Amino acid sequence: MANLFDLNHRVAVVTGGNGGIGLGIAEALATHGCAVSIWGRNAEKNAAAAAQLSKLGGKVQTLVCDVASRDETARATDATLKEFGRIDGCFANAGIGGGGRTAFADRTEDDWRRMFSINLDGVFHAFQPVVRHMIARAGQGDAFGRLVATSSMASLFGTARNEHYAGSKAAINSLIQALAVEHARYGVTANAILPGWIDTEMTEGLQANDKFMANAVPRIPMRRFGKPQDFAGIAVYLMSGASAYHTADTIVIDGGYSVF
Numbered sequence: 001m002a003n004l005f006d007l008n009h010r011v012a013v014v015t016g017g018n019g020g021i022g023l024g025i026a027e028a029l030a031t032h033g034c035a036v037s038i039w040g041r042n043a044e045k046n047a048a049a050a051a052q053l054s055k056l057g058g059k060v061q062t063l064v065c066d067v068a069s070r071d072e073t074a075r076a077t078d079a080t081l082k083e084f085g086r087i088d089g090c091f092a093n094a095g096i097g098g099g100g101r102t103a104f105a106d107r108t109e110d111d112w113r114r115m116f117s118i119n120l121d122g123v124f125h126a127f128q129p130v131v132r133h134m135i136a137r138a139g140q141g142d143a144f145g146r147l148v149a150t151s152s153m154a155s156l157f158g159t160a161r162n163e164h165y166a167g168s169k170a171a172i173n174s175l176i177q178a179l180a181v182e183h184a185r186y187g188v189t190a191n192a193i194l195p196g197w198i199d200t201e202m203t204e205g206l207q208a209n210d211k212f213m214a215n216a217v218p219r220i221p222m223r224r225f226g227k228p229q230d231f232a233g234i235a236v237y238l239m240s241g242a243s244a245y246h247t248a249d250t251i252v253i254d255g256g257y258s259v260f
């Protein structure tokens with residue numbers, strides 16, 4: 001049981017792992033011995049994240065990759081396999097926020113397409129080449145895989161002026177269930193993490209809005225926004241052998257917000 005959460009010899013991809021929740025996930029995995037490949041668009045953020053993870057003594061690779069591009073995630077998968085020889089888990093975490101300011105009646109086609117191209121297509125693009133590798137490995141007697149997507153509580157709530165974001169995240173929940181059923185035979189689990197209000201770059205604007213904070217924080221039983229480090233436990237658990245029989249779930253990490 002002592003080794004239940006040991007991730008030595010495991011390799012994980014974390015899209016959007018150069019900041020916010022993704023960096024919290026990457027740090028936790030590296031701390032437990034996992035090699036991590038971070039895929040993000042911003043080379044400077046990638047370099048800063050690599051420096052931070054290197055201090056933990058973990059093996060880390062960063063790749064400039066826009067998950068909206070199928071070609072770029074295919075290339076990033078190849079580069080990760082070249083560096084580490086295998087991929088055991090893929091955390092499809094990269095995403096953009098919806099802004100919450102534009103009425104549905106005024107939503108532009110471009111705005112709508114951009115949201116889905118990153119938040120939903122990005123998950124498809126990250127998972128597909130990785131799944132092909134996992135299926136091939138299972139065929140060689142090494143059946144193990146973890147697919148984890150970062151969804152949102154917005155997939156469950158009515159989120160005014162954010163319907164494009166909510167729709168992209170709700171689609172992830174269904175996608176995860178389908179992937180879980182289809183790939184169980186390969187030893188591959190699929191789960192979604194649903195964060196509540198989390199202190200990251202994405203929510204900087206909200207956190208600077210005193211009226212919003214005065215309304216929102218008292219509705220969180222923990223009386224605070226979550227931090228990227230609050231995703232350490234769930235990331236290590238989902239990546240580890242401890243979660244072998246846990247699949248097709250939508251796991252809420254929100255300080256109790258959704259039931260209060």
Ligand code: NAP
Nearest residue numbers: 016020021040041042066067094095152195198200201202
């Ligand atoms: P964040 O700090 O803004 O991080 C977003 C990450 O996604 C960054 O690493 C960014 O890297 C990456 N990214 C964005 N677009 C990308 C693209 N096209 N290709 C590759 N990487 C891309 O925000 P966060 O709060 O940590 O968000 C992480 C996930 O949690 C998102 O899916 C978000 O929807 C979800 N979430 C957040 C909250 C919250 O309250 N913060 C709540 C619920 C769900 P680059 O800038 O280098 O591209």
